[in-house]
Amino acid sequence: MSFLNPVVPHAETLCAPVPPADPSLPQNDTPAQQAARAAQLAASQLTYVWDDNVATLPGVPLAKSVPLDNLPTLQWWGLLIGISLKIVRNALAVKLGGVDRGELDSPRAKYEAMLAECDAIEASTAALVAPAAVPAQPHESFLGHLVQDLETAVARAEYDTRIATLKAHKARLEELMKIDDAHGLGSALPASLDAYRALFDTLPLPGIAWTFQDDALFAALRVQGPNAMLIAAVGDTLPANFPLTEAQYGAVVNGDTLADALAEGRLFMLDYAVLAALEDGSWGGLAKYSWQPLALFAVPPGGSSLVPVAIQCGQDPEEWPIFTPSPVADDLWGWEMAKLVVQVADGNYHELVAHLARTHLVIEGVAMATHRHLATVHPVWALLVPHFEGTLFINEAAATSLIASNGPIDHIFAGTIHSTQELAAAARLDFDFTAKMLPHDLAARGVGPGSALADFPYRDDGLLVWDAIHAWAKSYIGLYYASDADVRGDTELAAWAACVSGEAKIKGFGPIDSVKALVDACTMIMFTASAQHAAVNFPQKDIMAFAPAVTGAGWQSAPASQGGQDKAGWLAMMPPMALALEQLNVLELLGSLHYRPLGDYRSTNEPYAPWFADPQVTGPEGPLVQFQTHLASIDARIAARNANRLRPYPYLQPSQIPTSINI
Known part of the structure; x- marks a missing residue:
């Protein structure tokens, strides 16, 4: 049994963890093996360090920094920058229209130069995300090992250079998305829905731009929109x-x-x-x-x-x-x-509570506990870690830019940035892990399968995925835990559970004292990191990117009486055109990046080999194949449902659910 990650001859693997071929529980190891586990965990705890003093999310336990093995893959960077380029080009086309109408003071040449810059970034990114050169296979001689070390160092340096350049491209595209120079946008046009539709200049206009006033759609959003x-x-x-x-x-x-x-x-x-x-x-x-x-x-x-x-x-x-x-x-x-008042409230509740607090921030707490207290040879570590890929990285970006002062949420959403941050933090700390398990939550709200609300796509599709993940967790965990006594005898698992409920401040977690409790906990973690996040994230593009449909703030007071109002007053409650463009930019990006569907477990090591190495898991009759087959069946079943639904709901089709929160 190996307790240290082996040297793998690919640049990205120099920091990325690899799964064990023979996972074990600590109580079953020899003293020497237990000592090796303890040493590995001690090192991991020096890397994964808690910080609950992040100013933008007060009191929420987060990672002090993002470890190297949590940085995105080149594949992810290629997707992100490709989507960002489409958004920037659309925004620049909109700004050029504003220049032509005399709304913006900037010269056309400024935006034309930015479009040329996009072309250069696109060409550079294509080269940067191409497969890296693979160093030679390990050498047996002493001199050969020196050569291999040199090759590895060169590969590491090349990879670091690529990542640094991609980060610079991302930062530049974020600058190009900003609306600092667009305050006058729309000032030469009469207030109208067509003006908001015109913000989708080179991007497809979502269908909701034509249907959002329909009362039936307004009701349907409660059960198949961003916040169900x-x-x-x-x-x-x-x-x-x-x-x-x-x-x-x-x-x-x-x-x-x-x-x-x-x-x-x-x-x-x-x-x-x-x-x-x-x-x-x-x-x-x-x-x-x-x-x-x-x-x-x-x-x-x-x-x-x-x-x-x-x-x-x-x-x-x-x-x-x-x-x-x-x-x-x-x-x-x-x-x-x-x-519109309801849609503004729903936008705030969705983004701050259902999305940021109850998926991103909850999973970060579990991820930190997992890396700090489960050794890399632990079977539960191997099961959960793929569901954390990219989360610490993307959460750091959210904390430092998205929900920071003068960031998009500060602009678009109704509250002062301080009160907005306080609400998101309180929602995270108030989250109850067991109560929010999908079957429990639906029952508590009185909207379970036996309720009078028969038409509830989020519930019906979500329960299919929940059951599949639960079956996968049960089969996988059954390979390593023969009895409840095995669970109670697992010292690493006990420390992990104590950390999740303690340092991570996740209410309602545990105790993990039986196989059933462990299966349920792992199901909830995997579902939250995959399906639940998909359900709140991807409708942002189709439903929320068009500001008149759902937005974060009202811009006139709500009427004191229903009678005597007019269309002009309704339009005046909608955001300024520049902020509608910023909302489009941010939510189009967040709702577009699909990276690694549920069930496709791969390492973060280029060329991204399959993750699980234990033949018990990966064999033809093993639980992984069964899980993937189950997901494919659910995908077909939901596709058939959508063919018969008045309004299709694609967000919980397994093929559309990423494994982790990575955007």
Whole structure:
């Protein structure tokens, strides 16, 4: 058994870990092997160091720095820069249009030079991500070993140079995406949806740009949009602060009564009270607005899908009246304004709570604990580490730029940057690991498979993937743990669990005292890092990149009454054109990068060989093949579902789910 990563003759492997061919539990090793494990973990703990004083995410345990073996592969860099180039070229085309209309002061030559720079970056990147030269195979003689060491050092230096250049390209493209010179964008045009659509100059315009005002789509987003994690059954009575009357309900849902809908469990609600933590910010001297609305939906008698019933734009009914869909022309734009209030709230809840806090930051805590307390010969280390690829790297970028002062979230979202950071941090620290396991969470919200809400694509597709991951975890773990006693006797596993619930500050984790508990924990970790992140990340491109559909702030106050509003007032609540472009840039990027689908386990070592080395795992009848076959079957099943759905939901097809949070 080898306890030290062997020298592998590829440049990228000089820092990257490799999986063991014969994983073992610490209690089954000899004293010498146990000592080797302890030495490896001691070294890892010097590399993976906690920091819970990151200013942008106060109190959240994060990595103090990103270890070398967590840096992205050349393959990932090629994808990122290719997508970024498309976005930058689109943004530059939009800015050139602004110059031609007299909205921007910059000369055309400035942006034309930037387009030429994009061409140069594209050519350079193609060369940089090409396969690296492979040093010769190991030499047996002493002199041969010196030659090999020299070859390895040269390969390392070449690789480091490539990465440094790619980082520089990324940084330059981020500069080119900035909207500092675009404040006047759109000033020569009348306010209109067409002006927002025109921001997609060289990029495909998402279909939601034409359909987002549809009430049926507004309802569907609750169960197959970026944030399907908030809709919950109402219960026996409406909240005391939501005084909807029987008459108001009956006017919206024909042939139904409020009493019947309550009794039959057909009412569902969004409650954004948690957003009270946000303090309204500003941008460019313009005030921004956030709200904490309540929104009610119903499944009509004999129906399966939600319909919107009523919206209250704040928590206090004395201040905020209830708005409802209405055929009365005078009420039309007030209803559209109320839906926009909900979409602003949903954008904040999605990005700060469901996305950043409950996927990115949770998985970082687990990743740190795994590297610090499970030796690289531990079978659970081998199972989980591929699900952490790129996470520490991408989270550092989020903490230092995305959610930092004067970053995109500071610009686009409603709260002051300090209150926004505080909300994200609180959401992470409040996350309950066991309660948020998909079956538990759905049941707690009253939207499980037996509920009146029959049409719920996130739930139905998500449970298929959850069950497949659970079966994979159970089969894999069963190879190494014959009994609950094996789990209880595993000192590394005990230290890992204590770290996850302790230093990592993940509530509701453990105790891990049985095979079942270990299987459930690993299922939750793998699902969160893969499917759950996919469900909240990839709709950003198709749904959120078009700012009028979902955005982070309101730019006029919400109306005090539904009647008497107009389209101009509705449009005035939407973001300035420059910020709509910034939102497009950021969310198009985040929602476009698909790297390594679930079930495709590979090393980070060029040429990215298969990850698992234990024949028990990889054999023709082994659990890995079974898992991959199961995922392929689910992919086909969801594709068939989407062929029959009015609105396809592709985000939980296994072929569209990356293994890890790497963007």
